[in-house]
Amino acid sequence: MSVDTLNWRGVASSVTVTAVLLAAWAVATHFEWVSPVFLPSPQATAQALVEGLRDGDLLALAAGTIERMFYGWVLASLIGMALGALIGNSPALRTWLQPMLEVVRPLPASALIPVFIALIGLSPAMVLLVIAFGAMWPVLLSTVHGFAAVEPRLAEVAQVLRLSRREFIFKIGLPNALPDALAGMRLSLTIALILAIVGEMLASQQGLGTAIVMAARSFRAAELFAGVALLGLIGFASNALLGAAERRLLRWQR
């Protein structure tokens, strides 16, 4: 009971703080403490957001970005998990390949964009490949780790049961690696969104990333803030969805 009231109070204070911050934003723009060229009022931002969504312009742009992010992320997750299972499952492959993977991993994915542009050109496929490549690493490495960390006794059980390699991967390895892989996929999703934005900006693909740069260049601050808010919403919603999926998939753990 006391925990409930504390929680309720926490939520109330949390909402209050956010409301106060929004009010401060409104007051600052109302008295023009900050030039409206740089900082539009929350009302103007909300209006631009609502109008953009009603006209469908903003919706179409958001759809472009979400699609790019999603396909890139799915590709990254599939490749990352497949390669991760392969490498994590074989100690030999691990000794031969893991050091190289550890060296390549910290490379900023965005730094590869120029290389991909040079190889493929400024095309939608280039953006998709950059996203897939950049977002693959967290999934790949965490899957390798998940497979490598299988309890040795489970491996012994598998031996006693005479499970084949494939049965071992699907019945023991994969369930064991799933929590790690999902954690990696969550990180990948964040990276995928950032790379989608950067890729759009550089390759001038139709999407929110390009739209906010155009808005900034032509000093349309309200539209810029509306676009940024929408991107924040996409980040928030996708993360929340994946979190919910993760809890569902990992129910058996508890």
Next chain:
Amino acid sequence: MAGPVPLQRWRGGVVPLLLLAAAEWGLHGVQSDALAPPTRVLASLWDGLRDGTLLGASAQTLSAAVGGLAIGGGLGLLMGLWLGLARRAAAAAALSVELLRPLPSMALAPIAMLVFGFGYRLELFVVAFTCFFPMLLLTQAAVRSVEPRLLEVAQVLGLSVGERAAKIVLPAALPRVFVAFRLSVGIALVVAVTTEIATNPQGLGYGLIAAQQALAPDRMLALLVWVGLLGWGLNAALLALQRRWFRQGAPQ
């Protein structure tokens, strides 16, 4: 888990060396706008180091990364300490943090471009915003994980909030705070390079894009290798410090 047996260590280097040799052999004498053989990339890296262009660009990128980290990471550290100690404040801030945190860093670059124009301040802003949240959340978690009995001791001794933070909490949370710092350094470098590639015409990131547009694959790949080396070196150095200073108690 123990590392690979030293005798087998050399195996990790075999595949990359074979790949490099194959690239050298396959690309030798080939005119390409996208790729160059490793020896030419190495030569270009050496040229860049000798004539100072590479170091100049590195200085621009690193100063933006370090400055942004100092601002954003510093604020995140302070706020993380506060929110870690004061449960009510943490509950009150939760919604605002959760709403702002998922904002993709690069979405802020156009706003910074509008406000500051091109240059250091744009990059500082984006790096600072990005470093703020991991530092805040990891510090908060580190403070929360401080042994409760230590806090009881502080209470019994009648320490003030400031004394509690400086004498008990900070030393106890320091190993994990350092890990947060190490991660933030990596993030700062990546974000600085990304900002330069996407919007800000300075530093290593811009050099990469400029080399691509000038159809100079050797220079482009040399910069890519250099960026990788910088990130890897920084992380390795901080990891060594971490092992030395916090021999036990630090999570990986």
